[in-house]
Amino acid sequence: MLKVLITDDEQMICNLIANILDWEDMGFQIIGMANTGTDAFDIIQKEKPDVVISDIRMPGYDGIQLIQKTAEAGIQAVFVMISGYKQFEYAQNAMKYGVKYYLLKPISEEKLRETMMEIGRELDVKQQKIVEERHLRRQVQEARDKMKRRFLTTVLAANEKDNLESDISRNAVNAEYNTEFKDGEYRAVFVKVDIRGAVGKSAEYLQDKIEQYVEKFGKDFSESISTYTHSGIVVLFNYKNEDEEEIKRKIEELWTDLDDYVKNFEGFSVVIGVSEATGQFKETRKCIVESMDAVKYRIKNPESKILYYDEFDYQRRPVGTIITPVKRQNYLAKIESGSAEDAAACIDEAVRMIRYEITNYSPVMLYDTLIYYVDLLNKTLDKAQKEKMEEYFEQWNERIDNERTELKLTEATKAYVTKVIQYVQEEKKDKDIRPVREVKTYLEENYHQEISLNDLADIVSLNASYLSALFKKETGMTYTEYVMFCRLEKAKELLADTGKSIAEIADAVGYHDTRHFSKLFTRNIGLKPSEYRKLYS
Incomplete structure (x- = not known):
């Protein structure tokens, strides 16, 4: 109206x-x-x-x-x-x-x-014109934001050891991605929402609201770009050198706003990681990595809500110094042998080395080491196995993102490794059993016919010698012994339930020589066919 x-x-x-x-x-x-x-x-x-x-x-x-x-x-x-x-x-x-x-x-x-x-x-x-203009402005802004986020995504996707290409210029980035980076300082913050327990759909709603607070936070900077990672929101921003103290105040204000809001939802808490400031545009990727690493520091600083990367002097060594080639090969051997307990012990050994042999170790080393062990394990899986284990991998990822103690991070990783190895072993056992199961079914249905080992090998597409050994391993009998077992079981049934003659029964179960049938029956059952009939018919 x-x-x-x-x-x-x-x-x-x-x-x-x-x-x-x-x-x-x-x-x-x-x-x-x-x-x-x-x-x-x-x-x-x-x-x-x-x-x-x-x-x-x-x-x-x-x-x-x-x-x-x-x-x-x-x-x-x-x-x-x-x-x-x-x-x-x-x-x-x-x-x-x-x-x-x-x-x-x-x-x-x-x-x-x-x-x-x-x-x-x-x-x-x-x-209508107002609505169309508003829609057009929104489309233009969304297109601009999308281009800006594409720059941030490109930076995140760069090799971990690299910053931006040394010859790339800020002006070139501004032109290509529609950004407005200027002279001054660059920093990144990583807003991480930790989730405890099952939280349902409230996580998605909460994420949208947090994004609004982050957008508000970035409005006063020369340039600000934010994007989601799998576990939080990373913000890269550019500001004047003289605004350093104001930046810290704004970061504290952001955390307070988020914390006040998140308190309304059970099972959530907020932590913010802040990178070191840099005046070099090409080091923006380093800023983003530092902000994410700073959040990982919470496992040694559980009471801290805002973690500044440059306020900690942790020692960080390459994963290769913890998991040497020999230890790597030993871990893979445990996986290959199907020993989940021994593989988990390899993880425990590496964690102990980090915690007790490296003074003031960086929590990032713990994360890197656990992730490396999981990556090694996942590379041993084929495509179908990875698909089967995907749900458990996602659960492990979520726990790694949200656990806040060294013990729980380690236990989560060992639980995943154990689950995968046990699954692979069960699958391997099932693969071995499946052809034996098929052969047994075939024999139980065709025991009265003459069946050769080669015939059975062709049915299950295996080498005859391998099938013979596999059958013996899984059943404790050779295939000929199993054929005899099936024939005699059927003979017992016919003797007890029908009035057929012994000669007819022998012929029905595959023995055309009645005397031979009687000898086999007596030797294996302990009674002559006629005695069995009298006793059980």
Whole structure:
């Protein structure tokens, strides 16, 4: 509904205008009436009507003054001026203020309806234009933000040991990605939301809200770009050198805002990692990595909520000094042998070395080492195995992101390694058992026929010698022993449940020599066929 204010020094005229039309049916709503220009302006300021129907001559502000005051207040309203014949020239003066609608007294119902319908169409077109312009501005801004995030994604994807290419210029980046980096300092913050336990869909809602706080944080900088990683939001920003103290205040303010909000949700907490400042544009990737590493420092500083990378002097060594080639090969051998316990012991040994043999070790070393062990394990899996283990890998990833103690990080990794190795061993065992199972099924259905080992090997697509050894290993019998077992079991059934002769039964189970059948039956069952029948029929 479009809002309409009626103002005239005669209340009777106001009532007439209010009652002459079915306003709601036309899409309008009368929000008030006023008999003076000052009262009308008070209502205009409070209600911000879309249309004002105003007399020219009124106490307080006259019609022209009311138009001026409304324009000065920045309120956009369509004015319809009411005047008599003697005031016509005066009414025309209002047109220089953009007024194009006026009505002569006495007011005609038809003319008023016609005027209001035209105003309605004009405002509809105007509103549509506003919506389209807003949508266009949003699209332009989204395209610009997308280009900016593409730069940040490119930086994140760069090799860990590299910064940006040494010959790349800030101006070139600004031109290519529509960024506005300037002279000054560069820093990154990493906003990490730790999740404890099952939290349902509230995590997604929370993430959107946190993004709003981060956008607000970045508005006052020369340039600010943010993007999601799998576990938080990273923000790269550029600011003037003299604003260093202000930056720290703003970071503390960001954490306070986030913490106050996150407290409303059970199972969440916020920590912020802050990189060292640099004046070198090409070191922006280093800033991002430092902000993420700073968050990892929380496992040694559990009470800290904002962790500045440059405030800690931790020792960090390459993973290769912890997991030497010999230890790497030993770990892979444990995986190959299917010993989950021994593989987990390799992890424990590496963690002990970090914690007790390296003075003031960097928590990042622990993360790097655990991730390295998991990567080594995952590389031993084929595509199908990786797909089967994907859910467990995601669970491990989530725990690594959210656990806040060395012990829990280590236990989470050992649990994943154990799960994968056990799965692979079970799968390997199942692979060995499957052809044996198929052979047993075939023999149980075709025991009465002459079956060679080569026939069975062809059925399961295995080498005959390998199948023979595998069958013996899994069943404790050779295939010929199993055929005899199947035949004799069926013979026992026929002896007990039918009146067939022993010769007929021997022939039915695959023995065409009755004497040979009787000897085999007696030797293996402990009774002659005739005795078995008497006892069990």
